[in-house]
Amino acid sequence: MSGKNSERAERKVSKRAKAAKIRGIMEQEGTAIETNTQGFNDGRYESVADLEDYEGLKDEARAIKEDAIARLPDLIDDLTAAVEDNGGTVYLAEDAAEANEYIESIVADADADSVAKSKSMTTEELEVNEHLEDASVDVVETDLGEWVLQVAEEAPSHLVAPAIHKSREEITTLFEERFDPDVPLETAEDLTKFAREQLADDIASADVGMTGANFLTADSGTMALVTSEGNARKTVASTDTHVAVAGVEKIVPSVEDLQPFIELIGRSGTGQDITSYVSLLTPPIDAPTFADEEFGDADARDFHLVLIDNGRMAMREDEDLRETLYCIRCSACANSCANFQQVGGHAFGGETYTGGIATGWEAGIGGEEAAEDFNDLCTGCSRCTEACPVKIDIPWVNTVVRDRLNRGADPDAFDHLVSGLTPDPEPAGLDLQKRFFGNFSTVAKLGSAFAPVSNWVAEAPPSRWLAETILGVDRRRDMPKFTRGTLRKWAKGRDSLADPDREVVLLADTYTNYMHVERGKATIRALEALGCEVHVADTSESGRAALSQGMIATAREHAESVADSLEPHVEAGRDVIVVEPSDLAMLRNDYERLLDAETFDRIATNSYEVLEYVYGLIENGADINALADGDGEEIAYHSHCQQRTLGLDAHTEAILDRLGFDLLTSEVECCGMAGSFGFKQQYYDVSMAVGDDLREQFTTPDTEDRTVVASGTSCHDQLTELLERSVTHPVEVIAPAE
Amino acid sequence: MPSTQAASLLERFVASLEEIDVAWSRTDANGFESTLESVLEEPAVGVPIPIDGASLPDTVETDLDPETVRAAATGVTPATIAVADYGSVLLESDANGSELASLFSETHVPVIREQDVVGTMADAFEDLGPLLRGDQGDVIVATGPSATSDMGALVTGVHGPTDVHVVIVEQ
């Protein structure tokens, strides 16, 4: 086997190995993870609904973080002065080694041989426990979840609930094996009581208390700790020496700035309006010492704040990673993520951090490679962006890191296979799977030109084998079907509407133009029926496919050509109609990163999803009777992730309802396909597991005979496979017959 | 009409307490002692309540040391502010050991003056800024008992109190 071939074989094995690893984690931990994260996510929806001005509060939180990170060096100085003024010390550690050495010296100065710790992800990042244990200091985690993991010698699988992957039964078994308790540990109460009693002694005998800090205020030297168990309070109150470890990004200017975060953090994360305790400590704290037989003078308390850089100041200088520093680690981006709900943080996470934003943290701290293993689990569906209390564009952070990883890839790998074949500006070493899906429009163009032969070829066993071996396209997936004759060609042969009320331009995306041509035709018929003359733009690909593979330069080229092609239409006063929600999300959101501000603004403000537009036309007086009569037809409708984020699912539902369809909507947010994700060999199982909830909902006695309607192409393909029923687009059911 | 507004703040506060399953009693300075007696279980510890005429019953130990505090079934401590929207009480650390008495007992009884109930978290922060900046104070925003879901279901009573009973004193 030549070098190149064996590399290819290795990559193939590694895709297969990855699939096996993810499958293993799902089998072991998937059920507990799914129940818990979905519970948190439902709780979030309920809890934020009680807020009078949720959006306003998020804007406020975002603005505070933007400001704080912008003037971080000054805030570090202010905070240092305030803490020192209060009688504490501050140490700024450049990296983990420095931090650990310093912490060890404090512990040694306090003559301590044991440390009680309350939960802190930053100390996980530094691996403080390991360091102190090497120095013969006992460290005990006092948060029950962290303690379970310490006993089990496992890593956290979630930012907030670290042992979320463990069921009650597993914890019982663990404790029984480890501690041989006298009493049976059957219920959660039993387990809690047992753990509390074990830990009470450990906390009482500890010499040093170590905490993290959720926030630090530069004006007063106050730290906020958000907890529910009371262990952070006890850790601080019971020990005379308090060490707090926090990343520099935790600093906000003033005490008042804490308010929006305190109202948002619990709601966003686990769906609690507020956690049991928010400790606002200006240490050393004023409580008498508690370690001896009598209360002692509070003045004997010591406080040391260890501020951590460890890559953060460089992230601050990085246009694309900077946003990560706004993260308050609430876990909403994990809980709201359909993939995370299936696999948890042991698959969807790096050394320390888990969930969608883990890519930003891990890349910022350890370099892009630290995010390579899990970064592709973010499909860019965007469901997390509205859940994030500081409005981080988490999918963009993932895309940028993916792009950097692509560029860092070995430039020699595979070049003999692709040179000259794929006209994109990406580096030669780019993974073939990414290159294939990122350039899908080229594939579609060819597939359509040679249909139906191309379909037969694609379906033939040797092709499937080849596709899986070289491209990692899972052979269990049905290949997309190309149509001979494109929508654009069909539209050209059509008489233009006599005396139209308005003109619009349809951006016929790759799928609509080459594959699902029927939905394009239906779009044109529906819009014509409502008085619109429909032009079809001469480009198709928005750049979504490339962007989802982290091929930003390619995506930008597509964006520019879409802008060029739409420009004259927009100039002529035509609104832009888009069928595919993920393409509309490109035009309305992602193009902001790819085009100049003016062009972006013009395109974004003039673009509409087709059913959103139909809704608008009817609201403005168009005759709904020109569309097909629903006549009580029973429909099961599944919206699309990006459509939900854009807030456009309601428009489709309203139109279907008004037309008299008997409408039932899915309660599941994600179908699991997410563009090319579900086609990939390494993610096929995750994709099907995500889809399982949707399959269940659409196969009940009340739903199994309904016409299945979906707004996204991915959802269409996934539902077709899950249900083995035909699936159609909403515009196809509302369009009048030809 | 300040009195109506105060009444509605109180109503909002107790409604929030009920939502999170926290018991409460309302009394005045005269009835304070007997109200506490009916609420507390012995052994009880407490710190002096800075409300005119409100004195702790004799059964409440106020000469505190770590062992007494750890053994307490009930801990009575003052709360400086209550937040109606959340059912939260704000507990300040002090040299008397309030933080310890409120944390280590099985049932915590925070005592709040009715006039110190504010509506929103933002209202509470108007007082918190000066307190934390000026006095380098420590404040716990406490809402309900200590709790965890780490053992497979929601359990109250972890490292902190299992129950909270708020006593509201009208003046």
Ligand code: SF4
């Ligand atoms: S990125 Fe946003 S949603 Fe995710 S953990 Fe951070 S703050 Fe929460």
